[in-house]
Amino acid sequence: MSNHKFYDLGVVCGRFGHEQIGHVSLFDTCMALCKRTLILVGSAQESGTLRNPFRVETRIDVIRETYPGESEETLMVRGINDLTNEYDITSDWGKFVKSEIEFHKHKFASLMVYGNDEFRSKWFAPEDLVGTAELIIPRSTIPVSGTQVRGMLTIDDETSWQKATHPLIHGMYKRLRDELMSVPIYKEIYNRIRTGDMSLDCFMNVYKELEQKDKESKLAELQK
Secondary structure: OOOOOOEEEEEEEEOOOOOOHHHHHHHHHHHHHEEEEEEEEOOOOOOOOOOOOOOHHHHHHHHHHHOOOOOOOOEEEEEOOOOOOOOOOOHHHHHHHHHHHHHHHOOOOOEEEEEOOOOHHHOOOHHHHOOOEEEEEOHHHOOOOHHHHHHHHHOOOHHHHHHOOOHHHHHHHHHHHHHHHOOHHHHHHHHHHOOOOOOHHHHHHHHHHHHHHHHHHHHHHHHO
């Protein structure tokens, strides 16, 4: 079998808070197609919040734990800040991503690999993608989300969490749960659901309620 890689530099960008098996599928695909892969961990400036409870260092550590044999040359993982907040997705954000890629690798990506979030197509102006291929991997192929994984940690369902994550990070369960449960909003969620059935569905219902309020607040900030 040929070891030929179709592209030189592949890039995957997302919050990855924290990595689950759907994310690993994106990383594996990029690494299989590209000689070098750069993973940009978004919202790097934010931690201790509903959507971004983990520190960027933790999120990077989880990805690195999944690929212990990869060198910095073949797999680089770096944080990237939001321009304003995570809902501010415009071509200005794409230009910022492009500048960060060029800063780390001295060239832009040969291939961008995405999950199929609805706003991904708005990242880049057409002129910024000249000479760059794009690959979108449907999330439906692996129906698990970072939110669900955080829910499994919140309700302390280690068995389900292990099924949703790469085996090489299973030894990080306590560290990740301890960090998550030190975040006030997650303590609040836990306290709200602990008198009920402590199910993932119960977590998701409370989470979605809080997430909607968070989204409305952040979108309002963008209008100021």
